Amino acid sequence: MTTISCGIDFGTSNSSVAIDNNGQISLVPVENAQVTIPSAIFFQRIDNKAFFGRTAVNLFFDRQEGRFMRSLKRVLGTSLMKHGTLVNGASMNFSTIITSFLKHIKDKADLVAGQEIDNVVMGRPVHFVDNNPGADIQAQAELKAIALRIGFKNIDFQFEPIAAAFAHEAQLSGEKLAIVADLGGGTSDFTVIRLSNKYINKPDRSSDILANTGIRVGGNDFDKELSLAAIMPELGYRSRYGDKQLEVPLKPYHDLAEWSKVNFLYTPKIIMQVRQLLHQSHDKKRYRRLLTVLEDETGHTLLAAAEGTKIALTDHEEHKATFDFIEDGFFIPIKRALFEEAIRDEVEKIAASARQCLRDAGVKKEDIDLVILTGGSTEVHSIQAEFKRLFPNAAIADENKLSSVGLGLAYDCQHKFGKSTKSNLIAP
Known part of the structure; x- marks a missing residue:
């Protein structure tokens, strides 16, 4: 066989x-x-x-x-x-x-x-x-x-x-000295490696692989930061309640901004807590939207809107994100500049991991002939710009x-x- x-x-x-x-x-x-x-x-x-x-x-x-x-x-x-x-x-x-x-x-x-x-x-x-x-x-x-x-x-x-x-x-x-940047939904990983079509049949490539680094930051984190910066404030994020002007609990918003945690929010206890705080909210219109999302279990739809906005901002300076599933006629105009500001720390963490890979490999950025970008998160405008800035003399393969x-x-x-x-x- x-x-x-x-x-x-x-x-x-x-x-x-x-x-x-x-x-x-x-x-x-x-x-x-x-x-x-x-x-x-x-x-x-x-x-x-x-x-x-x-x-x-x-x-x-x-x-x-x-x-x-x-x-x-x-x-x-x-x-x-x-x-x-x-x-x-x-x-x-x-x-x-x-x-x-x-x-x-x-x-x-x-x-x-x-x-x-x-x-x-x-x-x-x-x-x-x-x-x-x-x-x-x-x-x-x-x-x-x-x-x-x-x-x-x-x-x-x-x-x-x-x-x-x-x-x-x-x-x-x-032969090319390459750095591979694999930016997925959950992680960003880097390898410095010597490549050549003459090496394809080598049984042992360990001598060609100079260094590996990685960090648990990816496209899902971009979705989260965009959601917290541009969308969640319109659902009462960081609003106040009660006579003491206390900030509403932030954990439901952070969980609502992560794909892997959304389903854990739809419990009677959490929904009851939000209902109780709504009576004391100083911004009832926005905070009620949070309750609507939890009661209707539309957290994934909310996150999909954040992800769709991220993708749209790849080619456009502004995107109108619609949320009719929360409230008729409800939309939020979101600018690319706001998105890029929201993910600036994540982009820096990714760039720092790439620089660490170079240090571990014992090479300078000027030594890199080829940058291989893979994974959907490499489409993000500020990621593209960062790697072109880091490796201005290298060819980009994506x-x-x-x-x-x-x-x-x-x-x-x-x-x-x-x-x-x-x-x-x-x-x-």
């Missing part, structure tokens, strides 16, 4: 899978003809049937009854993996939820391959959890256990920015932003599996 391996990029926002069929690398259509799929799940209330990707998103925004989840990757390595969550009234652990999503992707790859695929290289960020080596090890172990559960027998891992480098390497002529990691993981399969396998290979 033909040896087929695959690489899976399980992303915070989007995922993909590519197969290595005896040296022929190709992306797998994972949702109709699309080779990427949003990392989203919708559990239908009537029977708890799971739907994935764009179908899940559409069911949720069509107001079908059920439980919607995104950004599941951010749960790996955290206490939430053990605690689980309520799905249509019943407790379900996150391992089961993530397993269902990744099995859906494996099934697509198996179908294209025409056989069960035993071998996989899973992508992983440089750090699942910042400054917590124990949690980082735990997160990879959790992901490996899920890969075994869905049927893989031989499992290895590769850092996502290294995989992105492998995907671009096939197109190069000559094609296949959402699929290059999956492709690169399949290239890595060639080196790690080939026609023979080793059981449960050691991760990087």
